Amino acid sequence: MTCHDRVNLGGWVLRLGGVFVAAVLCLLPWTGTASAHGSVVDPASRNYGCWLRWGGDFQNPAMAQEDPMCWQAWQADPNAMWNWNGLYRNGSGGNFPAVVPDGQLCSGGRAESGRYNSLDTVGAWKTTDVTDDFTVKLYDQASHGADYFKVYVSRQGFDPATEALTWGDLQLVAETGGYAPSQNYEIPVSTSGLSGRHVVYTIWQASHMDQTYFLCSDVNFT
Secondary structure (H helix, E strand, O other), rough: OOHHHHHHHHHHHHHHOHHHHHHHHHHHOOOOOOOOOOHHHHHHHHHHHHHHHHHOOOOOOOHHHHHHHHHHHHHOOOHHHHOOOEEEOOOOOOOHHHHOOOOOHHHHOOOOOOHHHHHHHHOOOOOOOHHHHHHHHOEEOOOOOOOEEEEEEEEOOOOOOOOOOHHEEEEEEEEEOOOOOEEEEEEEEEEEOOOOOEEEHHHHHOOOEEEEEEEEEEEOOO
């Protein structure tokens, strides 16, 4: 059962209790595989960051001015945030550019019937400050494990606030071996010569099946 389903099931409660209940419903533990996946939590992936900042206040019109990229994402499909841990594709066979075209990297090639399309929207997404050496932290709710992680950073000179992300804009900065099933993984990353706004692009190849996560995080190299 997804968070969307939970919100629908709790609709009568929402009418009585207000939108805060929607956030509570999505924090409750549920059985079933639909909600049990994961994402990069630091530096926060785009939809995880939007959920973290606005999940309890997602209808606040102030978001349009304070966090406009999250605002457009919530307006396009709130389930992209409620299901922040479900941005994956099955059966990619390792040929990622074939299933995730240029300009669609942050949505995993319009995964889940387009649920995450808003994450491809070009603009000034909120950033996390990082230094040359930083750590990507990923939360794996279902303890899938990993065959490997690949972490890319957009090239110097690429401007994610004005340009759509393509494979040619990425440089590989970390590649790992396998990780045993757990709920928390850390991938050390070393870079040099980068400054300003960049996209960190993390590919997580889960080990329980051919299931691949494609995760965009916005950073500012200080």
